[in-house]
Amino acid sequence: MRAMSMHVPIRPDWICAACGLPWPCMTRKRQLVTEYHGAYVSMMLHLSGFFIEACQAMPVVASGVLHRRFLGWRCELPAGVGWQSAPAGHARPCPAK
Template structure:
């Protein structure tokens, strides 16, 4: 694991096949998948201190959100309507 390559194909881990497997395994738990990969990010940073942090981030947890097109990258504003505030000039009808 010091260079973090896939034992099956030799590509950098997680390879495309392993990414598909992880995505299927954690289909109902994307936060758990991100945490799992984040822990590997820390280990990989220790094993490969010469690798830039951004490269490691993209390689480990960075692909999880980028590949998930069903979840918007930015939370959308609600389209629910908000009742208008009564005019300050209108008499208070509750009294």
């Protein structure tokens, strides 16, 4: 059984219930990378649903800002967190720097 995270979004403002930061907060991002280890596409599909909800709830926020917040953060995590490199024969989820 998977532990329940306290870092859940408070809608419609999409603020983290645990720390008050914009959701997904850094703690939740790290949790997601751990929970979806090896299943990058599944994690992005999961987050895409939140992205669509947030776009509808916050129509005055530019969609590019929300896209980066909900989907683009993966490549901005510190080194050593998640998919920094992919095994041979697997697509890299982030562009090479």
